[in-house]
Amino acid sequence: MNEIKNLQANKMASQTTEEEVAIKACTQYKSKNVEKSIEECVGLIGGFKKYIGDAKNILLKPNLLSPSRPELAVTTHPVFVEAMTRLVKRNARPDAVITIADSPGIATLHTEKDLIRLYNQCGYPGFADIENVKLNLDERHFPVSFKQGKLLKKFEVIKPAIDADIIINLPKFKTHSLTKITGAVKNMFGIIYGREKTLLHTKFMDIGKFCDMLLDIYQFKIPVLNIMDGITGLEGEGPGASGKPRNAGIILASSSAIALDNVMASIMGFNSEDIPIILSAKKRNITGWDSNYIKILGGQIKDFIIDDYKLPRNSAVGKISSNRFINAFILPFVRNNLSVSPYQNQEKCTMCRICIEICPEKAIKSRDSVLVFDYKECIRCYCCSEMCPEGAIDLNYSWFGNLIFREKKIK
Ligand code: SF4
Ligand code: SF4
Incomplete structure (x- = not known):
């Protein structure tokens, strides 16, 4: 030993x-x-x-x-x-x-x-x-x-x-x-x-x-x-x-x-x-x-390299947020506008409520069969996406993030 x-x-x-x-x-x-x-x-x-x-x-x-x-x-x-x-x-x-x-x-x-x-x-x-x-x-x-x-x-x-x-x-x-x-x-x-x-x-x-x-x-x-x-x-x-x-x-x-x-x-x-x-x-x-x-x-x-392995959408944001100044001063903005955000995919969602229960910031509520995300509270930890058994949390950019990243090859 x-x-x-x-x-x-x-x-x-x-x-x-x-x-x-x-x-x-x-x-x-x-x-x-x-x-x-x-x-x-x-x-x-x-x-x-x-x-x-x-x-x-x-x-x-x-x-x-x-x-x-x-x-x-x-x-x-x-x-x-x-x-x-x-x-x-x-x-x-x-x-x-x-x-x-x-x-x-x-x-x-x-x-x-x-x-x-x-x-x-x-x-x-x-x-x-x-x-x-x-x-x-x-x-x-x-x-x-x-x-x-x-x-x-x-x-x-x-x-x-x-x-x-x-x-x-x-x-x-x-x-x-x-x-x-x-x-x-x-x-x-x-x-x-x-x-x-x-x-x-x-x-x-x-x-x-x-x-x-x-x-x-x-x-x-x-x-x-x-x-x-x-x-x-x-x-x-x-x-x-x-x-x-x-x-x-x-x-x-x-x-x-x-x-x-x-x-x-x-x-x-x-x-x-x-x-x-x-x-x-x-x-x-x-x-x-x-x-x-x-x-x-x-x-x-x-x-062994796989040329077309699909990377997470957030990969491009990392290039910005790895900058120390931006991490310290711009992060809240980056988080709310440039990071991908969680959205409910209503076709897949069974309303099991797991995401609501596990969200560390209590940023998800339900209204009838619709999930409502409070994006000001959301810390973009993606635990909801990680834990959803149905793959019913889509992660997408806001309109502004789309504008910045839509042409960018995520590598
Ligand atoms: S965990 Fe997935 S299936 Fe369950 S309520 Fe949330 S989004 Fe819907
Ligand atoms: S990303 Fe994290 S903080 Fe935001 S809604 Fe999902 S679990 Fe909650």
Whole structure:
């Protein structure tokens, strides 16, 4: 275990350390193929045993954002997670216990009842019977202190994340309307207990601060390994059902979540220097932010780039709001007039009221079957879009934003 801890401590070293990201093509969720592809991918960066070591309590942390069918590509695919449990079992000590856990997005409570509903909807129950593998039903969560945190020094963490000797992070290849991408670093937001996530959205409204907060959570318990399900990704207005599934046909693996996100962003067609989480990592000099110090294994990155991957509409606004002066003085204007805003898609909306309940600013009301948004109160966190099970929140520019961005290629 000391060896693993040292490995993680080295991630804080200055950016002269080269990180490795392995990429492997895999186009379908066929159980044996996925298992073989993951094994080969991790093999390129040293193999499972190097990372698992002698760990007894192993947490697999998929992206289980919301109760969502696997084909919608909102959550880490069950075939991917099942393949991972087999691989980890084969490479871990015989008495190792593997727990699969996540605290879903704010519309799903962290209760046994809601977790069962989540697993059922996401197609996870099939592998719960494997010996020493368990789907977490423990509702407990505890406050933790993290004095090294830059912005976040105390937070509530779910029990399996506290108990784990090591975490293997299993993010999904997805765009995000607020942070542009939601990959390996942001996936660790799910170790935070349920609705505390809403409060953190309100507390850290500025995108730079929000990403700094995400880095604090990531550094509280750095995963030893990050393996990304990019077989089918999500493009457009992710990370929820407002995004669209898109075959990306890849699996990525790295011991550095930052490097993995950096490579994922490049494959999607972003300039990784425009990604807020990468910028935050750069400011802290956490390895992986600099593409020049990332070694790609398994091919050349240009062979994997998807030219027409659809990026979130808000991508163009980020170029403006990353400017410090504008962040400080113009942000309210930017937020209200240039950022995309949520609108109800009445054809899809079932009036389930989830968005009304989870909105951290209470900026949504209902009048008959119409949702009324208070755009002065709305902080553009896009939790409503993220949590809407029907993909019924459209994110569109105001007339002024349209004027500015309509001709602009969002890259
Ligand atoms: S927009 Fe979505 S979350 Fe909101 S009420 Fe309609 S279906 Fe429910
Ligand atoms: S209306 Fe939607 S985007 Fe606006 S604050 Fe509420 S949840 Fe966030």
